[in-house]
Ligand code: IMP
């Protein structure tokens with residue numbers, strides 16, 4: 420990793436303007452679907468920029484909460500999901516929307532949806548900014564998808580490589596030189 424974050428990015432996939440347009444597009448759908456409001460659950464830490472932008476485009480009643488889970492070491496999933504931080508609000512009887520940065524194998528979200536469903540939610544849907552369909556090993560239904568991408572390791576706009584690059588305002592492909 421160099422001092423200049425941009426030097427480690429091989430290609431910019433989506434710039435700030437692309438992302439802003441996509442966030443508005445997703446918010447329009449959510450506003451239309453959740454007239455009575457929702458509980459938005461952001462998955463830490465990757466969803467933070469997306470969640471912050473998205474909720475400000477949502478104009479129905481919204482409660483936000485966060486969960487922190489992990490299954491990753493470096494660039495690959497360990498396959499085992501652990502809850503590091505649980506919700507601080509009750510979601511029983513609520514319309515719940517999980518907000519994720521990116522879905523890769525689907526292991527994280529298939530585990531999380533089971534956990535949250537078991538708490539007696541009224542409804543549970545998933546929203547992700549990015550998805551890598553070619554990498555999916557678990558069958559999950561994603562209700563709101565920003566972009567489908569190829570199997571590249573991406574960083575920025577919340578997404579990290581070993582906790583770095585989350586603060587990049589755009590989404591880019593990380594240069595292999597950083598992890599090879
Ligand atoms: P899954 O359980 O394999 O679907 O992995 C989902 C989580 O892995 C995401 O919430 C991200 O935190 C992380 N992840 C997966 N792919 C990438 C990537 O390309 N860049 C950064 N993080 C990723």
Ligand code: MG
Nearest residue numbers: 462463465520
């Ligand atoms: Mg994540």
